[in-house]
Amino acid sequence: MVDYLWSFDCGDTREDLTGLYNGTAVNGAVTISPDYSGQGKTLYLDRKQNQYIILPRSLNLTLNTSFTVTSWLLIAGYMTKTILSDCNSFNPICITFLITETTMNIDISNWDNATIIQTAFVSLQNYGCQACWMHVAFSFNHQTGSTIFYFNGMQIGEKYLNMTVATLSQPNKAKATYIGLNAVTNAQPFYGLIDQLSVLYAVKNASVILYEATTVCHYTFDREDINDGWGPNNIRARSQHVYRLWSNNKSSLIFNDSDSYFQSTGFTLMDSNDYEYSISFWLRLVIQKPEKANSAIAVLQLTSLIAGLSTDSYTCIMSMHVYEDNQTLGYFFPGFFKIIDANNSFIGNNTWVHIGVAFESPDTYLFYENGKLIYKDTNQRYGSIISGDPRFSVTIGGAYLDDSTPNKPVNFEQMKCFARLPIFNYTKMYGEIDDFTFYSRKLNESEFSTLAQSNDTKNLIEQL
CATH class of the missing domain: 2.60.120.200 (Jelly Rolls)
Incomplete structure (x- = not known):
């Protein structure tokens, strides 16, 4: 139940299973075994090497659409880490999904000056852990602005975002969508493992998220x-x-x-x-x-x-x-x-x-x-x-x-x-x-x- 999926199981760090968003590994990003399931591979990113994946085009997550982004993560270190960051050429904002040792965040930023226009976050104080597998999900309802955060399949918070902005072409900007790096600031690299990263252009049912995270x-x-x-x-x-x-x-x-x-x-x-x-x-x-x-x-x-x-x-x-x-x-x-x-x-x-x-x-x-x-x-x-x-x-x-x-x-x-x-x-x-x-x-x-x-x-x- 996804539109795009990076499973990292094919021995290629860049491969989207639909074939439409095959990216490019930067600075030696690789896949390693085992992943969470023990059956395949997972993406390993080392922030000290500034490793990330650049996708060939925008996912258009800020273009008046609902979405759900999910991933398995194993994090290392105590700095803010970017899971996914998406910009496009048709409006002036970018969206970035982040995780820290204590929070899950969504930042909406101005592409021109990197100003954070909106942010939504929930606490992980009683949930997260270092060097252990966890499942995260972010869902956004474009009609209501409801933004729900899930950790290991359980809803841990609901916030509200407004991403209805005036359409504004950015002809001098290259579209930038990264896995593991902030596409606006080129900072906040991920450190650890990312697996089964998926995007669905709809609000995924809470029971489905629970099923995917815990079955x-x-x-x-x-x-x-x-x-x-x-x-x-x-x-x-x-x-x-x-x-x-x-x-x-x-x-x-x-x-x-x-x-x-x-x-x-x-x-x-x-x-x-x-x-x-x-x-x-x-x-x-x-x-x-x-x-x-x-x-x-x-x-x-x-x-x-x-x-x-x-x-x-x-x-x-x-x-x-x-x-x-x-x-x-x-x-x-x-x-x-x-x-x-x-x-x-x-x-x-x-x-x-x-x-x-x-x-x-x-x-x-x-x-x-x-x-x-x-x-x-x-x-x-x-x-x-x-x-x-x-x-x-x-x-x-x-x-x-x-x-x-x-x-x-x-x-x-x-x-x-x-x-x-x-x-x-x-x-x-x-x-x-x-x-x-x-x-x-x-x-x-x-x-x-x-x-x-x-x-x-x-x-x-x-x-x-």
């Missing part, structure tokens, strides 16, 4: 390629011996082999959101009578990359299982060997059930079944499990339950919770999942209830 990955299994990501980050999954099942005009993912799994990996959570997250998915298990005591079906595991070690070293954050004897949910947090038994849950055999998990910073986990809160646990240790912007991996299915298995796959480290922490007699998961979504925020009970009441959550995700 990390979403898989519907409606396409022939089951690993295709449906969410805004298009995170491609990996899987083994899982199959797409089509029934009653709806598809799901079936696990019917001893080493079936589905995995999404490489993404990060937001320090600027206190690492809060939620998981939502539909589950239908085939539950058999256990052959051993203390048996549990291995359902889901969440792991994180260990900072400072090799790229294949992961630690287990949380795992989810179903007890075969009483068909209830259980959760294990190995960081401090915490087992949670949701005894008032019930997972019916061969029956669809909606599962939800939410982490509320700094110390609370909430567990949902069919949209209802079934267990809440508070422990000050939870806040220490996730820190330092690690990369995550979430895996459904217990493909590898024995650490002595020879010829381990290359991604074994990312799904080793059940194999290396055998606190139960884990058994393989047989059954189906659908509409798996990972959010970088805490969903509330009303949102989980809405998801659980729908047989087709794909049509609801953007409304939450």
Whole structure:
């Protein structure tokens, strides 16, 4: 839902995916990996080198139009930084989108003398952070002048701008639109990372902005390629011996082999959101009578990359299982060997059930079944499990339950919770999942209830 998008994923710092606004990198601006999603590249700008991107023509954001500008940012340093700056030849004003350590700003400036005619800003005092990913959005309604600022998908302020000015040609001025530098003053360079910079010539709905900012990955299994990501980050999954099942005009993912799994990996959570997250998915298990005591079906595991070690070293954050004897949910947090038994849950055999998990910073986990809160646990240790912007991996299915298995796959480290922490007699998961979504925020009970009441959550995700 954009008119122009600079994803920086094509290995070219200048490329707009429409092909209409391919710019020019100045002073050695480059792309680096990974970006926020962990799948592609991001633009790196060094203010000490005065690096920026110059676009071939004006975006005409000041020509009596509504717009929404969005971007992922990771900022460094404590100086004012320009995200985007746009001038044109048909009126005497320019618009510049800026961020500081404490504010988000829009400046309307006179092109001739750089005088700031209007400014609108909101405080980031309780939101922003250094050297961490954050999502920003600026929307302007030309009819009303309403200018709304969003941080990590949440509206944090509304101001009013008047950009109705007399048309005045600037024949001796070259059109100037920059990414990462103020086009009026040639100052305030950006320092850090810019990713997924987009422009839409309309006011984007608040629910869409929230969806784009906080839906990390979403898989519907409606396409022939089951690993295709449906969410805004298009995170491609990996899987083994899982199959797409089509029934009653709806598809799901079936696990019917001893080493079936589905995995999404490489993404990060937001320090600027206190690492809060939620998981939502539909589950239908085939539950058999256990052959051993203390048996549990291995359902889901969440792991994180260990900072400072090799790229294949992961630690287990949380795992989810179903007890075969009483068909209830259980959760294990190995960081401090915490087992949670949701005894008032019930997972019916061969029956669809909606599962939800939410982490509320700094110390609370909430567990949902069919949209209802079934267990809440508070422990000050939870806040220490996730820190330092690690990369995550979430895996459904217990493909590898024995650490002595020879010829381990290359991604074994990312799904080793059940194999290396055998606190139960884990058994393989047989059954189906659908509409798996990972959010970088805490969903509330009303949102989980809405998801659980729908047989087709794909049509609801953007409304939450």
